[in-house]
Amino acid sequence: MKNMKVIALIVEDDKESRDLLRMYLKQHGGFSQIIEAHSAEDALFKLMETSPDIVFLDIQLPGKSGIDFLGLLSRQPIKTHFVIVSSSRNFAVDAIKFDVFDYILKPINKVELFNIIDRFRLKIITNPEKKLKEVLKELDDGVKIKFNSRNSYVLVEPKDIVYCQADGAYTNIYFSNGKQEMANTYLAKVEEVLLKFNFVRISRSTLINANWLRSVNRGNDTCLLLVDGKEFILQGTKGHLRALCNMDF
Numbered sequence: 001m002k003n004m005k006v007i008a009l010i011v012e013d014d015k016e017s018r019d020l021l022r023m024y025l026k027q028h029g030g031f032s033q034i035i036e037a038h039s040a041e042d043a044l045f046k047l048m049e050t051s052p053d054i055v056f057l058d059i060q061l062p063g064k065s066g067i068d069f070l071g072l073l074s075r076q077p078i079k080t081h082f083v084i085v086s087s088s089r090n091f092a093v094d095a096i097k098f099d100v101f102d103y104i105l106k107p108i109n110k111v112e113l114f115n116i117i118d119r120f121r122l123k124i125i126t127n128p129e130k131k132l133k134e135v136l137k138e139l140d141d142g143v144k145i146k147f148n149s150r151n152s153y154v155l156v157e158p159k160d161i162v163y164c165q166a167d168g169a170y171t172n173i174y175f176s177n178g179k180q181e182m183a184n185t186y187l188a189k190v191e192e193v194l195l196k197f198n199f200v201r202i203s204r205s206t207l208i209n210a211n212w213l214r215s216v217n218r219g220n221d222t223c224l225l226l227v228d229g230k231e232f233i234l235q236g237t238k239g240h241l242r243a244l245c246n247m248d249f
Contacts, residue, residue, distance in 0.1 A: 006124075007033045009052035011043040011069070012085065013061050017106070021056060021085070024110050028117050040064035044072070048169060049204070051186045052080055054101070054120055059086040070098040078169065081123075083116055145193055147173070147183040154181055158197035162212055162227055163234060164190050166205040176212075176227045200244055202236035216241055 008031045012018040018036050025034050035050055037043035040061050047055070059066035066084065081101040089105065101123075102116045144155045156175070165172045166187035173181045173190070183190060191199065191207055198210045202223050212225040212232075221241055225232040236244075 006031050006054065007035065007050055007052040009035045009037060009043065009046055009050070009055045011037045011040070011055060011061070011066070012058040013038050014058075017058070017085075021108060021113075024108065024113055025117075027110075028114050030117075030121065038062075040066070040069040040072075043069060047073075047078070047080070048166070048186055049188060051188050053124070054081045054083065054117075056083050056085050057100075059084060059088075067098075070100070074098055081120060083120075147181070147185070147190075149181050149183060158194060158199070158209070159211065161194070161199075161209055162225060162232060163209060164194075164199075164207040174232075202234060202240050202244060204237070204240075206234055206236065208234060210244075216245055218245075 008025055010018055010021050010025075012021065018038075022034055022036070025031055033050065033052075035046050035052060037046045040063060043055075043057075046052075057066045057069065061069070064072075066086075070082065082098070084100050084103045085106060085108065086103070087106040101120060104112060104116060144157055146153055146155050156173075160175050160177070162174050162176050164174070164187060167182070169184075169186060171183045171185060171187045171190045173183055175181070187205065187207060191201065194207065194209075199207050200210050201207050208223060208225060212227050213223060214226040215224045216222075216236075217224070218241065221236050221238055223234050223236055223241070223244075225234065
């Protein structure tokens with residue numbers, strides 16, 4: 001895991017517990033990002049935005065519990081590993097129903113936690129598809145990309161994509177020929193693949209092909225894309241558009 005970009009999400013309402021777990025993860029090493037959430041609702045937002053590889057989930061959260069959260073995610077195409085963190089074994093049976101990766105009791109024992117992380121690392125290495133099976137992948141020739149739709153996979157050239165928009169755990173991809181496809185992955189994963197092809201965010205939920213960009217209207221925070229004579233006017237946000245205007249294309 002030292003050479004892998006692994007993202008961890010800590011879902012814990014108690015700040016002291018979050019800080020302790022974060023410290024342990026940093027001591028172990030191998031994480032490119034350690035993200036925190038204080039509730040199930042906050043965790044859902046962070047999970048959709050960053051698509052973490054491993055989630056350390058407290059069971060007793062304010063509002064929706066950790067079990068409620070797992071139940072909600074069971075209906076979504078989530079590809080991550082969950083480690084349940086709880087002060088009681090009473091929730092173990094419920095957690096197992098959701099095929100969680102592991103279960104650790106509070107107060108957290110650092111040695112036990114490190115063992116869990118090492119087993120997670122081994123699983124990733126010996127089953128690379130768990131880490132690498134993203135819906136969007138760049139092909140070896142570097143010209144086309146592949147993404148899985150609901151019923152198949154599609155090969156496309158990045159230049160044919162006009163923009164992409166987040167739709168929960170999915171991403172709608174709009175093409176210059178007027179067609180649309182839905183990819184079974186988060187916008188963040190789509191962005192990882194398309195960044196090198198001059199794609200940029202204009203808002204939290206919209207990614208555009210900057211090669212088609214013709215103007216930015218700072219008055220109403222919109223972008224104009226011109227594709228073969230067809231105009232696409234997309235809503236952005238001030239922060240993203242400010243950064244966009246400072247870029248060199």
